[in-house]
Amino acid sequence: xxxxxxxxxxxxxxxxxxxxxxxxxxxxxxxxxxxxxxxxxxxxxxxxxxxxxxxxxxxxxxxxxxxxxxxxxxxxxxxxxxxxxxxxxxxxxxxxxxxxxxxxxxxxxxxxxxxxxxxxxxxxxxxxxxxxxxxxxxxxxxxxxxxxxxxxxxxxxxxxxxxxxxxxxxxxxxxxxxxxxxxxxxxxxxxxxxxxxxxxxxxxxxxxxxxxxxxxxxxxxxxxxxxxxxxxxxxxxxxxxxxxxxxxxxxxxxxxxxxxxxxxxxxxxxxxxxxxxxxxxxxxxxxxxxxxxxxxxxxxxxxxxxxxxxxxxx
Numbered sequence: 381x382x383x384x385x386x387x388x389x390x391x392x393x394x395x396x397x398x399x400x401x402x403x404x405x406x407x408x409x410x411x412x413x414x415x416x417x418x419x420x421x422x423x424x425x426x427x428x429x430x431x432x433x434x435x436x437x438x439x440x441x442x443x444x445x446x447x448x449x450x451x452x453x454x455x456x457x458x459x460x461x462x463x464x465x466x467x468x469x470x471x472x473x474x475x476x477x478x479x480x481x482x483x484x485x486x487x488x489x490x491x492x493x494x495x496x497x498x499x500x501x502x503x504x505x506x507x508x509x510x511x512x513x514x515x516x517x518x519x520x521x522x523x524x525x526x527x528x529x530x531x532x533x534x535x536x537x538x539x540x541x542x543x544x545x546x547x548x549x550x551x552x553x554x555x556x557x558x559x560x561x562x563x564x565x566x567x568x569x570x571x572x573x574x575x576x577x578x579x580x581x582x583x584x585x586x587x588x589x590x591x592x593x594x595x596x597x598x599x600x601x602x603x604x605x606x607x608x609x610x611x612x613x614x615x616x617x618x619x620x621x622x623x624x625x626x627x628x629x630x631x632x633x634x635x636x637x638x639x640x641x642x643x644x645x646x647x648x649x650x651x652x653x654x655x656x657x658x659x660x661x662x663x664x665x666x667x668x669x670x671x672x673x674x675x676x677x678x679x680x681x682x683x684x685x686x687x688x689x690x691x692x693x694x
Contacts (some may be wrong), residue, residue: 382460382486382519389460389487389519389548390575390593391425392608394418394600397650398434398447400663406443410660412454417658418601419455423608425594426460427451428489428551430480433598433646436466437494438665445479452484462521462596466491470508474515487519488512489551489596497530502537506544513544521596522550527559535566542571549575551596557583561590581633585626588614598645599633602652603686628686635682647671651679656688 382389396418399410415427429451430436430444439447448463455461463485467473477488490512492500513520522541525531532554533541542550550567554560560583564576578587581599588611600607606628613621636648646664651671653659662670671679683689 387575387593389425392423392594392600392604392611393426393428393460393462393596394424394604395428395431395433395596395598396451397598397601397646397653397659398430398439399650399659399661400665402661402663404663404665406439406446407661408446408450411447411450414601414659415451416454418604419459421604421608423612424459424600424604426462426486427455428462428464428596429485430464430466431489431596431598432464432466432491433601433649434464435646435665436464436491441472441476441479444476445483448480448485449483456484456486460487461485462487462489464489464491465512466493468493468495470511473508474511477512477516481516481518485518487521487548488516489521489523491523492525492531492533499530502534502540505533505537506540509541509544513546516546518546519548520544520546522547524550524552524554524563527554527556532559535562538563539566539570542567542574547571547574549577549593551579552576552587553579555580555582557586557590560587564591581637582630584610584629584633585614585622588622598649599629599636601649602656603628603632603688606686631685632682632688635678639678643668644671644675648675648679651676652683652688655680655683 399407401407452461463480465477465488567576575593577594578592579595579597606625610625650662654662684691
């Protein structure tokens with residue numbers, strides 16, 4: 381449910397995980413519990429389900445729709461539900477967009493197809509997004525990938541995408557502060573109504589200081605309170621409080637995202653939630669396997685540094 385007041389969708393959205401049962405099926409009860417706990421946190425305006433952290437590229441259309449349906453049923457009366465759409469073909473992506481909206485999503489986020497890792501051009505990017513935007517009548521959010529990847533839209537492409545109908549925001553995940561600021565300035569010059577939401581978890585502090593209308597971040601499934609505190613502190617001009625929140629965020633962000641391989645990020649997040657008792661099963665879908673002992677210990681140490689776990693007794 382998007383509030384009727386202007387900019388009602390601005391704010392902090394955890395990019396949720398997709399818990400699985402031990403036999404690999406979507407754990408519907410755990411999904412509902414997961415998002416309900418997040419929506420209960422003061423300052424959380426909604427969630428992004430079916431994003432990369434939700435293993436959207438490994439879910440079937442039926443599972444993706446069901447996740448959107450579960451999330452909407454659990455929190456849709458009090459929080460905004462954004463569903464990711466990630467499919468290789470434009471027709472398939474447009475169909476899926478219609479399905480998740482029918483399942484209750486208030487808005488969608490369009491992810492670039494994985495094939496674009498090798499590069500994409502302006503025509504391809506615009507055609508893909510137009511097909512999806514024309515298939516639904518809800519707000520649309522974009523995804524700007526890491527600056528060094530094929531998922532990052534060049535300035536001339538980004539300028540066209542943000543001017544498409546119903547585009548209201550962009551999850552800016554360049555993971556480079558300079559690229560973030562350049563893209564923010566560009567978007568605000570050509571489409572000032574479009575929210576630019578800082579989403580590089582390791583440099584949220586810097587992005588918020590540069591300027592941000594909120595975030596859609598997977599780290600918020602573990603530490604939503606700290607990310608809300610950071611956002612509020614920067615908006616209030618209280619840099620001391622912002623730095624304090626950053627000291628909670630940074631060790632965990634570095635351990636989850638800053639250590640190769642990046643493909644382990646979702647598994648690491650699930651392990652963090654299991655360590656604090658918020659997730660019973662930290663299973664991820666193949667080909668990603670469970671974390672080995674060294675990585676589990678790394679996540680425990682990061683949680684200790686962030687003050688989320690007590691140090692192990694020596």
